[in-house]
Amino acid sequence: KAGVTQTPRYLIKTRGQQVTLSCSPISGHRSVSWYQQTPGQGLQFLFEYFSETQRNKGNFPGRFSGRQFSNSRSEMNVSTLELGDSALYLCASSLADPGINEQYFGPGTRLTVT
């Protein structure tokens, strides 16, 4: 069974631009969560989707958004990029309820904003 895949793996953008990151969950998994990992803030929850519905959202500005498609694939978008958005963005999938069902993480997308 293929694991969680994230594309692209690396990305360099300029301040003010926008970016879209993609996550393909493990087949059969319907929940997708996104996390931001930085050296200073650690791992922070962005949002979680299940069956195309956002069930929870972390404390991030509205520039951060996401969506989930009917095949459970998910995308997150960051508009008007800031230097502080440079981070490793991790996607995780689970069968239904993250925690109750084990979360499987992808390798991440490393975003660098210059």
Add this chain to the structure above:
Amino acid sequence: AQSVAQPEDQVNVAEGNPLTVKCTYSVSGNPYLFWYVQYPNRGLQFLLKYITGDNLVKGSYGFEAEFNKSQTSFHLKKPSALVSDSALYFCAVLMDSSYKLIFGSGTRLLVRP
């Protein structure tokens, strides 16, 4: 507010010695607790979880964790460390009915040969 704390930024241990990585939590209600490991340039890998039942939870790669309600702790342990265990370890708590995992700041484990 629910939170987890990992008081040690780094733990150093010699190969073959037992290791402990500490985690304390603060939650309302019954905690769902987890340990994950992250190797360089990789995503997180699930090690083990506590939801209910026995206080000693066994997980992957010979790791185990002990849930202690009175001390609000969930320390990760392994009887005999391997050099290959060197990695970044995260403790996490699931917020009730929120589908949201809150992670600790991480502890870097360094196992020297």
